Amino acid sequence: MPSSARGRVWHSIRIRSPVMMTGESRVRGTIRLKLETGLLPWSESGRVWAGPGANEVCSACDDTITTRQKLHEWEHDGSKIVMHLRCYELWTDERQQGQRQDGPTSG
Numbered sequence: 001m002p003s004s005a006r007g008r009v010w011h012s013i014r015i016r017s018p019v020m021m022t023g024e025s026r027v028r029g030t031i032r033l034k035l036e037t038g039l040l041p042w043s044e045s046g047r048v049w050a051g052p053g054a055n056e057v058c059s060a061c062d063d064t065i066t067t068r069q070k071l072h073e074w075e076h077d078g079s080k081i082v083m084h085l086r087c088y089e090l091w092t093d094e095r096q097q098g099q100r101q102d103g104p105t106s107g
């Protein structure tokens with residue numbers, strides 16, 4: 001039986017962050033996940049209002065929409081959805097791609 005634990009090796013687990021990944025593909029992944037989990041709607045409803053941000057949290061990328069950025073805002077099922085203009089475009093794109101492959105479970 002070994003009496004001492006000499007030469008022990010500690011591995012620090014390092015999670016490789018995808019540094020090279022562009023912000024757009026990161027946001028796309030987040031949007032796709034939210035679509036699949038129902039956190040984001042598959043369809044637009046009502047009138048979409050576009051304007052400057054007011055330090056609100058983007059429904060798509062979870063980042064703050066600063067007053068220097070543009071946002072899209074609308075109501076869905078009684079709750080307000082706010083997105084960066086950029087995220088809105090990505091969301092629209094992801095919806096079209098997602099629906100073509102595998103539509104949302106309606107019912």
Ligand SMILES: [Zn+2]
Pocket residue numbers: 058059060061062063083084087
């Ligand atoms: Zn965003």
